[in-house]
Amino acid sequence: MESIENRHDSGTSVIPDPEQRPRVLVIEDTAEVRRAVKRSLKSLGMDVEVAASGEEGLRLVEALRPNLVLTDVNMPGMDGFEVLAAIREHPRCATIPVVLMTARDDRASIRRGMVMGADDYLTKPFTAQEIRETVQARLAHHSRLTTAFASRLRKTQAALWQATHHDAGTGLPNRTAYRTHLEAAELGPSPLALMVLELDRFDRLQSAFHPMQPEMVDSVVREIAMRVRRVVAEEGQVFRLDGSRFAILYAGARDAIGAEAVADCLLGEVRQPFTMDDLELRVTGSMGVAMWHTGGDESAFAVAAHAEAAAFNARESGGNHAAMYDPQQHDRAYNRLVLESSMHRALEREQFELYYQPQVAADTGELRGVEALIRWHHPELGMVSPFHFIPIAEETGLIVEIGRWVLEDACRQIAAWKDDFPGLKVAVNLSALQLRDEGMADMIIKILADNGVPANQLKLELTESMMVQAGEQAAKSLRRLRDHGCGVSIDDFGTGYSSLKNLRSFPVGEVKIDRSFVRHVPEDRDNCSIVHAVIDMAHQLGLRVIAEGVEEVPQLEFLRQQGCDDIQGYYYSKPLPPADFAEWARGFAEKAA
Structure with a gap:
């Protein structure tokens, strides 16, 4: 099965064409x-x-x-x-x-x-x-x-790709790479067996060895990764999802019976004892298996979720065995329909609300702006995470209507805060569908005018992958909005694979370093090098840099030393409803005075 290393696009070359006339x-x-x-x-x-x-x-x-x-x-x-x-x-x-x-x-x-x-x-x-x-x-x-x-940029991009698509402990592709493979699976041959392996009682193994001998746990995980790769060989790809979980995409099984046989073989390898320092360790695992077929009713992502659900059932029923997905126990289609239907009513019944997370200048500690983040107060399900409803909204096209509401509500809030927080910039996330809409620029300019909001107080955020995939029409719309006064920011920078050409083609004024890099600084030297390179590269391109996910003092100090411009994260505040944010901002200003 084709590996992630052989599949990723290296991006457009940034070295000038020697034949191009100056x-x-x-x-x-x-x-x-x-x-x-x-x-x-x-x-x-x-x-x-x-x-x-x-x-x-x-x-x-x-x-x-x-x-x-x-x-x-x-x-x-x-x-x-x-x-x-x-x-x-x-x-x-x-x-x-x-x-x-x-x-x-x-x-x-x-x-x-x-x-x-x-x-x-x-x-x-x-x-x-x-x-x-x-x-x-x-x-x-x-x-x-x-x-x-250009040479430095390519090296930085290669390091970013390695860090964001591979697990440092095992060298296996990680969850990000897994999602990339699932996207590609829908264009490839079928059937395909999707398997999830969870190590049983892994927390006990960590508790026993991690405080004094963390390398023991790392060695066990690396050995398990090697065993699984040996079984899968050339007919599959292995991913490490997190500490105790692995995913396998296996193309060598014709049906569920064949896939279950492979799963049993994998568990047999996991059960083999580990000998370390004269100590014999035994580890067991629970596996979930689901089959995906081209042209089926469900996407590869949905089938991957079925495999995770089956692994959960295997673990809950005692572990140390494999379980096939049972659609009667997990009627995800019905749950999805319920959520989609509720989403239509949510706009009408004003169940959505914007929360605001502050962005603070790294050098002066001044409140620079906020990011607007949508929340759904469901009357029966409670607070529904954006991670659950945003993908459905994007697939159904509801994201366009929701995105318009977000822009309108954010601009209404800017207008309401004009006396208390004059000039406060608000960042709003755009969706891929919005970006492809030819009328996007007109809509945003009208919303700003209707609310009497200066364009320079609105910042539009798009992800790195959206920038790479967007066409010239999207770039043209963003350039028009930039010329009107709006800011443009690249969110989750470093998790995709943009080229210097992309950064220059779009009117980008700011990049946001993804929290996956910030989380491990300053302890992880590789992450520190990547963060330093991204900040240095962005500044050379004339871009501001904001780091998100900052929670600890050492992270803040490291980012300050590297010249990061703005900070966002729980170190200052979690996302807050408008009234709570206003109270926080006033207290923050009083402390800074």
Whole structure:
């Protein structure tokens, strides 16, 4: 069975195409000089754009993002120094090489330009050869830097992929990789046996050895992983879901009888004794098995849930055996129908509510903004987790209606807080369906206008996988919203596989480091290296960085040391209803005063 290592997409290369013609922008108020410089550079096969003023030039810089800018220093209106300063302050254009052209040859003027970030100087009068040599040298230098940056990005992406798709203890693909394989399974051959293995009484093994000899427990788990892989061999894939649970996708069984025979064989391997330090250990397991067929009524994800339910039944009935999924005991289709039906009524009956979790500046401790998180107060089921109802809403299309309500309610709340918390930014999560809607930008702009909310107080969050899968229409909508004033943030950054091209194509201003990385800092050196690399890379791209899931002081201190911009997590507060958040925010401000 094809492994995760052979399947993942490495993303689009970020190394510039050597055959692509460089684009140079010439900003010069003297027409004769402008024409001469353009003629010299076009002789090298370059694309040359020209501007007659600093103001026009700056507009072209933002629109074209050229590979290099040549600008005169002495111009009416915005001079070359002002153009240079504006470029260096622009989050998307700050790294563009800038060469200043001037009749001044005094050292003070040259030094001023270099201090402001100029890459080179041409003193008038200059020859065509001097222009060509200077531009070629600057472009070559910038190309080397870009290539080195691309190499670092690829290494960081590879480390991110390894960390987010593999279990560090066993080297097996993890739960994230398992979900990826389940998605691919629906396009592959069938039947496919989905199995879940739970180690019986694993907590007792941990209690006995972990305080003094944690390596003993790790060794047992690694050995079990090796045994399971030997049995599965080339006909399946093994995943570690968490400490005591494994999942197996097995393509070598024709039917349930064959799958159950494989499960019994796996349990037999698990039961074999472990000898460690003259101590013989025996471990047993409980297994759940479910069969998935192409064209069936249920998705691979639903069948995977059946396998987990069967494993639970096997454990509850004494463990140490395998159980096939019994659909009569788990009528998930009915439960799903009930939840879906309730969801329609939930909007009408105002059962949804937005909770708000604060985002705090890492350096100053100032309240920077909040993330709006939806909650469902079900009259019979109580509080229903978004993890249960959001996937159903996405599959049924209800997420579009729910997403609109979230945007409207968030904007109403911003307006209600305008006196108590002026300028507070609120982040709202977008769904993939919303992102693909051509009318999304119009809808959001109208909601902002209807509530009298400044666009710069609304931040739109999309996941890394949504960004990779979205098309040009989605990017166009987000660019329009960015130009209107809204912020755009990438949520769960590091758990997908975005390329530098994706980050540059979308108008992203911020990335959020996923809690799976934050959870293990500063103890885990690999996670620390990844977090450092992500923050450094994001800042080089002109992006702000927010870390979510921060709960402990050591995590906060480490993130501060790495230059993380904002912090979100239970260290400051859990998500709160509006009234409770307002009370928390006032108390927080009083403590900070």
